[in-house]
Amino acid sequence: MIMVKEYSPVKSAITASQVAGELYRASGIARQLSLAAKNSQAVVHRAGSKVAGLKVISEYFADLAIKTIKLAKEINTISLDISHMAVERWRQNTLVEHLNDSQVKTKNAAVDIIIKDTKQRQLDLNNRFNVEIRSLESQLEEIQQHMQASRVVAVSFRLEATQTDEYQEILEDMAKNIDKFSEKIKQHVLDAKSHINRLLQS
């Protein structure tokens, strides 16, 4: 039998909720990013052929914001599922403790069967829990990569913006905002990852 590490249900429930909290805040910023991207699209459209190079980049940001909001929503769903599983494990652990106490007081064959079944359920739940926590990690990794890319593209955006005349200031300002939002989202993702790491190392 492959032994899968069992993390404290209390810590697991807290971690999942903390991750959901970080991603809730990140998705709020992603909505601001989306707005900034839409504004830049409008300016680029107004500037016309003079800033043709910026069209693709501003579309990229708009698309990125949508993807981030979607990912944050998915992560929130997974986090909630993990939190539910942690509470369920918590209840099962308590049940097993009480059943063991009962067996110490009066040994009973029927209770032994219940203990065995409960332990199997605990094992199944623990396996599912481990799968979900890995999935959460990879989703967070994906957002982090998006944000790193976003910051690089924001630099190109700013460079391109310097080539324009009348729209230069406004476009540079937008690039700065996009960069700032991407950095903030990345920070929330890093915080979420460190909550998970603390659990995995416990």
Add this chain to the structure above:
Amino acid sequence: MEAKLLFDDKHQWYVFARDPDKPEKIIDTNQYMVVSGKESIVLDPGGIEIFSSMLSTILKFIPLEQITHLFASHQDPDIISSLGMWDQVIPKAKLYTPSLWEGFIRHFGCENIEFCGIEDGGGELRIGDTVLQFIPAHYLHSSANFHVYDPVAKILFSGDIGAALEPQDSSLFIENFDSHCDKMKFFHQRWMPSNEAKMHWLKRVRKLDIDMMLPQHGRIFRGKEIDQFFDWFEALNVGIALDS
């Protein structure tokens, strides 16, 4: 779980409700949280079945260490059966609840959280810079029962008073008082045991300056709906099971 900021000045009131992940057959509940400075209190934190949704929702707004107090208006499972979980998650917190229910509520598990009993006459509690009042509502419906009044926000948390049983997706706020009465009638007639207790409570709360009344089930009352409710409740005969 839906979360909404109800009051936001130097301190905040939040409502957490309409949990889509809640098992179908358990009653829908409204949970509230008051945040002031570095402290907060969760009012009627709910049953064990909604614990994980509650924890996740609260942590969207404040960090874990800022959940410093819990309040349970009475002993019912939909109010506080999650206590054993909170006891592990926020072991340094304090629970304010009627003294009379101590021996019963401890059955839910309270090894770490400090149990702070409220005596029958009520009292006050400071959360950060905000002072909340515990308003006696005994026998409505529980024999030892409190509501919470915030004189600055002008908000009354009214527990089971003002409750309505409605579908999961209903609005958080009353839209039409007259049609809402139908959804409250049986609940109050059957769960509230005493007309005398009802009149006692009405005399007490009519003296308060209230902008918003927050029940633990159903919809939130605002403005004139509060006086409309008091008049409606006064005229309602409660304790009807005795006539059956």
